[in-house]
Amino acid sequence: xPIVVNLDIMLKKRGMKSKELAExxxxxxxxxxxxxxxxxxxxxxxxxxxxCKALDCQPSDILEYVED
Amino acid sequence: xxxxxxxxxxxxxAILLGAVSVLLNDMREFDFNQFEKFQNWAKVADKxxxxxxxxxxxxxxxxxxxxxxxxxxxxLIYGFSYFLSILKEVENGNFxxxxxxxxxxxxxxxxxxxxxxxxxxxxxxxxINGSSFKFFNELKAEFTFLIPAGLAxxxxxxIFEKGKQVEEENDLTI
Numbered sequence: 016x017p018i019v020v021n022l023d024i025m026l027k028k029r030g031m032k033s034k035e036l037a038e039x040x041x042x043x044x045x046x047x048x049x050x051x052x053x054x055x056x057x058x059x060x061x062x063x064x065x066x067c068k069a070l071d072c073q074p075s076d077i078l079e080y081v082e083d
Numbered sequence: 084x085x086x087x088x089x090x091x092x093x094x095x096x097a098i099l100l101g102a103v104s105v106l107l108n109d110m111r112e113f114d115f116n117q118f119e120k121f122q123n124w125a126k127v128a129d130k131x132x133x134x135x136x137x138x139x140x141x142x143x144x145x146x147x148x149x150x151x152x153x154x155x156x157x158x159l160i161y162g163f164s165y166f167l168s169i170l171k172e173v174e175n176g177n178f179x180x181x182x183x184x185x186x187x188x189x190x191x192x193x194x195x196x197x198x199x200x201x202x203x204x205x206x207x208x209x210x211i212n213g214s215s216f217k218f219f220n221e222l223k224a225e226f227t228f229l230i231p232a233g234l235a236x237x238x239x240x241x242i243f244e245k246g247k248q249v250e251e252e253n254d255l256t257i
Binding site: 042046047049050054055056057058059062 | 251252255256257
């Protein structure tokens with residue numbers, strides 16, 4: 016998939032653990048793992064909003080388009 | 084939902100038991116001794132006589148086809164038993180599972196092959212009896228409703244296939 020999720024990089028930058036983020040945005044660690052691994056088919060705006068709020072970043076910091 | 088599934092399961096069991104008992108009763112009433120008579124006839128038959136046109140051979144064919152109709156009816160009941168498998172999947176919450184799609188296709192196959200098989204057997208019976216076989220009159224018989232029912236199950240299988248894709252997509256939406 017040409018959309019790459021850079022959540023790991025942002026988490027490292029903010030010094031936050033996946034479990035913490037999952038708790039803040041209200042999703043399971045399993046779902047966050049799906050999102051991080053790029054296996055997710057879609058991301059809800061509400062989830063994206065919560066991630067951006069928790070990590071104090073822009074959607075473009077998390078999602079990136081890379082041509083195959 | 085679960086209560087509805089339980090009720091449907093009980094109704095399906097009742098229908099299946101009813102169908103099996105009717106079939107067994109019909110088989111009990113059927114004179115299987117005719118086969119024995121044929122065997123005895125085969126032993127003493129005149130080998131020079133034309134086999135196909137002899138009265139015994141015709142009678143025997145008639146009974147073989149009647150037995151074939153019993154077999155087909157049992158096959159239809161077997162098809163109905165897949166309803167129980169589908170209901171079990173639904174009870175477990177697996178609505179759009181691969182198993183359900185497979186069961187719908189199997190039921191569709193059984194319904195259509197049953198109708199086609201019965202039509203062929205009825206045609207053969209009519210040919211043996213020397214009675215006329217009117218295809219369109221046969222189509223008016225109540226069992227032919229199983230053809231559209233079979234097609235409906237194929238359509239359901241397609242819908243469930245699409246439903247499964249949507250469910251997977253929904254599960255992977257974070």
